[in-house]
Amino acid sequence: xxxxxxxxxxxxxxxxxxxxxxxxxxxxxxxxxxxxxxxxxxxxxxxxxxxxxxxxxxxxxxxxxxxxxxxxxxxxxxxxxxxxxxxxxxxxxxxxxxxxxxxxxxxxxxxxxxxxxxxxxxxxxxxxxxxxxxxxxxxxxxxxxxxxxxxxxxxxxxxxxxxxxxxxxxxxxxxxxxxxxxxxxxxxxxxxxxxxxxxxxxxxxxxxxxxxxxxxxxxxxxxxxxxxxxxxxxxx
Amino acid sequence: xxxxxxxxxxxxxxxxxxxxxxxxxxxxxxxxxxxxxxxxxxxxxxxxxxxxxxxxxxxxxxxxxxxxxxxxxxxxxxxxxxxxxxxxxxxxxxxxxxxxxxxxxxxxxxxxxxxxxxxxxxxxxxxxxxxxxxxxxxxxxxxxxxxxxxxxxxxxxxxxxxxxxxxxxxxxxxxxxxxxxxxxxxxxxxxxxxxxxxxxxxxxxxxxxxxxxxxxxxxxxxxxxxxxxxxxxxxxxxxxxxxxxxxxxxxxxxxxxxxxxxxxxxxxxxxxxxxxxxxxxxxxxxx
Numbered sequence: 001x002x003x004x005x006x007x008x009x010x011x012x013x014x015x016x017x018x019x020x021x022x023x024x025x026x027x028x029x030x031x032x033x034x035x036x037x038x039x040x041x042x043x044x045x046x047x048x049x050x051x052x053x054x055x056x057x058x059x060x061x062x063x064x065x066x067x068x069x070x071x072x073x074x075x076x077x078x079x080x081x082x083x084x085x086x087x088x089x090x091x092x093x094x095x096x097x098x099x100x101x102x103x104x105x106x107x108x109x110x111x112x113x114x115x116x117x118x119x120x121x122x123x124x125x126x127x128x129x130x131x132x133x134x135x136x137x138x139x140x141x142x143x144x145x146x147x148x149x150x151x152x153x154x155x156x157x158x159x160x161x162x163x164x165x166x167x168x169x170x171x172x173x174x175x176x177x178x179x180x181x182x183x184x185x186x187x188x189x190x191x192x193x194x195x196x197x198x199x200x201x202x203x204x205x206x207x208x209x210x211x212x213x214x215x216x217x218x219x220x221x222x223x224x225x226x227x228x229x230x231x232x233x234x235x236x
Numbered sequence: 237x238x239x240x241x242x243x244x245x246x247x248x249x250x251x252x253x254x255x256x257x258x259x260x261x262x263x264x265x266x267x268x269x270x271x272x273x274x275x276x277x278x279x280x281x282x283x284x285x286x287x288x289x290x291x292x293x294x295x296x297x298x299x300x301x302x303x304x305x306x307x308x309x310x311x312x313x314x315x316x317x318x319x320x321x322x323x324x325x326x327x328x329x330x331x332x333x334x335x336x337x338x339x340x341x342x343x344x345x346x347x348x349x350x351x352x353x354x355x356x357x358x359x360x361x362x363x364x365x366x367x368x369x370x371x372x373x374x375x376x377x378x379x380x381x382x383x384x385x386x387x388x389x390x391x392x393x394x395x396x397x398x399x400x401x402x403x404x405x406x407x408x409x410x411x412x413x414x415x416x417x418x419x420x421x422x423x424x425x426x427x428x429x430x431x432x433x434x435x436x437x438x439x440x441x442x443x444x445x446x447x448x449x450x451x452x453x454x455x456x457x458x459x460x461x462x463x464x465x466x467x468x469x470x471x472x473x474x475x476x477x478x479x480x481x482x483x484x485x486x487x488x489x490x491x492x493x494x495x496x497x498x499x500x501x502x503x504x505x506x507x508x509x510x511x512x513x514x515x516x517x518x519x520x521x522x523x
Contacts, residue, residue, distance in 0.1 A: 054416060055415075056412065056415075056416070075415065075420075076412075076415040076416050077415050077416075077417075077418045077419055077420045077421075080416065080417065080418040081418055085416070086416050088413060088416060092410060092413040092416075094405065094406045094409040094410060094413070094414075095409055096405050096408070096409050096520070097402060097405055097406060097409070101402055101405075104399070104402060105399075105402045105403065105406050105414075105417050105419075106417060108399060108402070108403060108417050108418045108419055109417075109418030150417070154417070154418065
């Protein structure tokens with residue numbers, strides 16, 4: 001599995017909170033430029049998986065290899081410096097920072113790359129008019145745009161998106177997913193965690209289905225049939 | 237006119253109290269650290285200045301050039317090596333550790349400098365005054381107040397115009413998410429403590445020029461600082477200045493009525509404001 005050329009390879013990752021183990025021997029590889037969706041029901045371990053990747057949960061160093069380096073035991077700020085940014089579940093904008101400041105703090109690590117304030121405003125034009133507002137005074141969809149923009153400002157090689165459609169209206173979800181092609185166009189690799197199977201499968205190159213902390217199914221969206229996914233998703 | 241004079245003296249004294257308070261406000265705002273040893277660090281800075289004055293022949297104000305950088309570095313190291321280890325979900329460890337530090341600092345100062353009262357003398361500047369339409373205002377209190385204004389304006393600029401300031405505010409909002417942005421909390425906390433100690437050292441030198449001091453006067457300064465922070469509202473730097481001024485004026489007016497009332501009047505006004513505005517006068521809108 002540990003292909004030297006893979007951007008990211010995860011080997012037998014186990015993670016949890018205290019005595020509670022949420023992930024069991026997850027193995028996964030990701031190539032440069034791919035978009036991979038992680039689907040699964042509530043409590044399947046999807047968010048724990050992203051948090052482990054982002055360094056919010058510490059793992060065995062060798063469990064996560066990114067660009068050939070073991071990063072499993074690094075802290076979140078060190079993981080970001082290597083080029084992995086997380087758009088956290090629930091957006092988590094900073095309430096005392098304005099929209100623009102929320103975006104600017106995304107660039108705190110000063111990683112060079114294509115994403116600048118101007119390009120974020122190009123991607124989400126509505127944010128430019130709102131840039132002086134407090135980050136949390138925006139609608140849910142706009143806040144999600146800020147959260148994605150903030151992640152992009154770090155110029156990541158790998159962008160982790162945790163439930164970016166959660167709690168948003170269908171039209172808003174469409175607007176947000178419309179940004180994905182521009183993000184991919186720069187070669188950014190994306191991992192999407194979604195509960196909405198159809199949304200996830202329509203944009204990804206490959207998917208992994210999690211069930212109770214284990215990978216229950218993996219493949220390309222075209223190859224898997226509905227019944228198979230349903231079984232892997234619900235475990236029935 | 238006499239009352240107006242008292243009011244003005246109180247206001248200027250408030251500048252010093254605001255300086256006591258700014259460091260506390262910074263530490264609590266950014267890392268939720270309540271520093272019980274704050275007052276003792278102020279007195280430590282006074283003694284550092286005393287040493288610089290005695291051994292290097294600097295004037296007290298010039299001693300700031302040595303004391304401020306020294307306390308800045310001390311603050312960073314203290315945070316990185318000791319206090320960062322106490323921070324977590326439990327608020328008790330930092331309280332206990334800084335309480336211990338308070339006792340250690342007091343006793344070390346007692347050991348090295350004895351219990352004798354000390355004072356720094358700034359010479360003619362201490363008694364110099366300028367006239368304001370019938371009112372005579374001391375130059376030193378004016379310098380102290382102006383310094384407080386400059387410090388707060390400077391910090392405000394730092395907080396709202398720089399990348400490190402954004403990191404301070406983001407960390408204050410949500411430490412976990414700030415880490416996701418690449419902010420190294422341990423380093424940011426070190427910076428916050430270093431800044432707080434730099435302000436503390438200025439306050440310590442001004443305190444030492446204003447009144448006599450000995451190793452035991454720290455806790456009272458801590459109390460004034462706390463009161464100024466709470467009156468002003470947590471998280472607001474200009475509010476802290478307002479808190480300091482209100483406390484200073486209350487003490488001055490109290491002393492004018494009866495010298496025994498000076499400290500009590502400050503505490504009473506503090507309690508009154510707590511009753512009327514439990515979150516202080518200018519609380520930050522988000523918590």
